[in-house]
Amino acid sequence: MAEAAVTFLLENLRSIVQDSVDKLTKGDEVVKWIEYELETLIPQLDRFAAATDINDKLPGTIRDIIRKAEDLAGTHTKLKIRRGAATFKKAIYQINLFTTTFKLHDARVEISNCRSQLLEKSKTSQSEKLTFPSYLRLLASYFLIFPLNERVPARRLIVLWVAEGLVHPKKHDDKSAEQIARGYLNELIRLGVLYKYDRGKLSINSYIRYGLLEEARNDELLEARRRNGGIRRLVDHIGSSYVDAGDSFINLQRKSTSSMSDYRNVISFLSFNTQEGSKPGEDIGDFLQKCISAGCFLSxxxxxxxxxxxxxxxxxxxxxxxxxxxxxxxxxxxxxxNSVEKLFNLQVLDVKHTYISVLPRSIWRMQFLTHLYLSEAYRTRFPHPPSQVTLTALQTLWGAFVDEDTPIRGGLDTLFNLRKLGLSCRSTASKSEEAAVTMVGKLKAIDKWISKLEFLESLRLKARDEDNKAVDLHLTSLKENRRLSKVYLLGKLESIVLCRLPASLTNVTLSGSNLQLDPLEFLGRLPNLTILRLLGHSVGSSQMYCSKRAFPHLKLLWIWKLEKLKDFQVEEGSLRCLEELEIRDCQNLEALPRPLLHMPTLKIKLTDMPQKIEKEARSVNPNVKIIEQKLAVFDEDNSQVCIPFHF
Structure with a gap:
């Protein structure tokens, strides 16, 4: 897509020219921009030079600009270190800075001319048109709101689509708007419009992005103004990593050309100002206050x-x-x-990674709240409910903290429609028998509550004492949770629980379980299991054995810090679909299973393992990856940080 390639170059060069006057006195900003942004353009220029009308001297010109920028960076550093020194010629530095900036301007003009020529040619060409359906183009165009090359969590994208009303459930279809949105997302990935990365993050194909940009300028998504002159979607941006979408893109740190009346019909406001310090937060607060006081943002x-x-x-x-x-x-x-209690139409409240310790009591009356993400690390607590609880639409409760005072009976156990549940249970009282008994009662009440959650799909449950040690989860069974797909359990378990797991499980993580029987005997029977992680102190047995027909679909197996494990055996024909095996810090393990070492496509990684094991593994399979560095202790709490189980 030659046109898209040239557009990519043009948009990357736009900001430095537009803001050159402001930045000429700020050498650091110019230098950082040139070094970071322009180096990404060189491969693109080289790749598409033959397919476009770009002057073949242009890549060399930009390389020369980069070299000059590096010289300027060194000179500017001297300016800061040796300010006032006679050897530093500030005037010469300013001249060089001016020269470099205007060379950038010339390069930008040349690329712009090439782009204009290609646009003329493309008017009669059908090859450059986007071929995926129009209803997907609108959703993909939402990426134009985000910074260039931004990796957006799927979780965030889906809730934004739904909240803005871009996804509509069909009549006589029992699927929710979010289920439909996830289906659209998977379709965009399948078509190659979106790329999927680890931890559920997504990015858009850069060439498709700029093809969409041409359409979006006349589309409702990024239409800067309605007919009555109002802005619909507002984005606060900093730096040069944004495309030009007219007045809907603002910078709160600069004087806006729009008046308050332009913001009356705004339906969404996003800020990507990630600068440090208090200034961004203050600017946001001042802007919101002015808009709301002027009667804006009411939609x-x-x-x-x-x-x-x-x-x-x-x-x-x-x-x-x-x-x-x-x-x-x-x-x-x-x-x-305090006024957040009046937002009764709220569907998603995300306060994960905040220092909010207690939710407002009105949270129980938010009858439309569907997803609630809390700050587990800072122990965000639920208040005691009022007499009337209407929080019945909740489908996601993630990161909630449970202690002796948390209302389970008559509180949390009234939430029956949960699909995703993440709880961290820990005593906060002093070490006393009374506090211990109270927490046991809370955990048993949670077990009873979970057994009634017929729609539950993902569960993360942790139980620790005041010393951060794993304690008994008091979990008896998950058999009734027939839709459960992912489960993460941190805390001691009775081995009998492994016989009471639903066949629907695809992803299981155990940590601190202290299982006295071989868990593989039970887990190997789960027909749909694809991921199994046995983390720190999850197994107390000295032996683990995989029978011939065990784990028919398992693709990933982690075995971390099982101190008592000595004998690990695998029958021929077992784990036939395994793609990745990682064994970490199992110091007493005597040997690796030979059948696994002979699997040609299996990726094996050994970390902090005895040299005897490493040497033997390498002699059988030279492709085994050995991690030489000594890693930190992987106890129950540390190990959970490393797994990609996030919402």
């Missing part, structure tokens, strides 16, 4: 401030009663404004 559905450091949310936030999504993840916010 706002989405307020997404993910990664903005401690935004100052105004008390008037409660006036935005149309809001469906409030995203505050990674903001380290310390408290929610």
């Amino acid at each position: 706002l559905r989405v307020l997404d401030l993910e990664c903005v450091f401690r935004p100052k949310l105004p008390d008037t936030l409660g006036r935005l009663i149309a809001m469906k999504y409030l995203g505050l993840r990674w903001t380290y916010l310390e408290q929610l404004p």
Whole structure:
């Protein structure tokens, strides 16, 4: 796609020219931009030079600019270190800076001319048109809101689509809007429009992005203004990594050319200001306060401030009663404004990775709340419920903290529609028999509650004492949870629980379980299991054995820090679909299973293992990967950080 390639180059060069006057006195910013951005252009120029009308001297010109930029970087460093020194010629530095900037301008003009020529040619060509369906193009175009090359969590993208009303359930279809959105997402991945990475993150094909940009300028998604002059979607941006989408893209740190009346019909406001310090948060707060006070944002559905450091949310936030999504993840916010209790139409509240310790009591009356992400690390607690609880639409409760005072009976156990549940249980009282008895009662109540969650698909349950040691989960069975697919259990388990797992499980992680019987005998019978992680102190047995027909579909197996494991045997024909095996810090293991070492396509990784094991493995299979570095202790808590089980 030659046109898209040239557009890619043009958009990357746009900002340095547009802001050159402001940046000429800020050498650091110019140098960083040139070094980071332009180096990514060289391979693109080389690759598409033959397919376009780009001057063949242009790549060399830009390389020369990069070299000059590096020289400027060194000179500017001297300026800061030896300010006022006679050997430093500041005037010469400024001249060089001007020269480099205007060379960039010339390069930008040349690329712009090439692009214009290609646009003319493409008017009669059908080869450059996007071929995937129009309903998917609108969803893919949402990526134009995000910074260039941004990897967006699938979780975030889906809730944004739904909150903005871009996905509509069909009549006589029992699928929810989110299920439909996930189906669309998978279709975009299959078509190669989106790329999928680890931890559920996505990016868009860069050439398709710029093809979509041409369409989106006239599409409703990035239409800067309605007919009545109002902006619909507003994005606060910093730096040069954004495409030009007109007045809908603003920078709160600069004077905006728009008036307050332009913001009356805004339905979504996203900020990608990830700068450090208090200034971004203060700017956000001032802007929100001014808009709300002026009667704007009253139709706002989405307020997404993910990664903005401690935004100052105004008390008037409660006036935005149309809001469906409030995203505050990674903001380290310390408290929610009291007025948040008035947001009764809220569907998604994300306060993961914040310092919010207690939710407002009104949370129990949010009858439309569907997803609630809490800060497990900071122990976000549920308050005691009022007499009337209407929090019955909740499908995701992730990261909730449970201690002696958490309301389980008559509180959390009234939530029957959960699909995803993540709880961290720990005593916060002093070491006493009374506190221990209370926590046991809470864990037994949780077990009874979980057994009634017929729609549950993902479960993460942790139980630790005040010394951070794994304690008994008091889990008796998960057999009734017939839709359960993913389970992560940190805490001691009775081996009988492994006989009471549903056949629907595809992903199992155990940590601190202290199982006294070989877990593979039971887990190997699960017909759909594809991922199994046995982490720190999960197995107390000295032997593990895989029978011939065990684990018919298992693809990934982790065995971490099983201190008592000595004998690990695998029958021929077992684990026939295994793609990745990682064994870490099992110091007493005497040998690796020979059948696994002879599997030609199996990726084997050994970390912190005895040299005898490593040497033997390498002699049989030279492709075994040995991690030489000594790693930190992988106890129950540390091991969970390393697994990609996030929402």
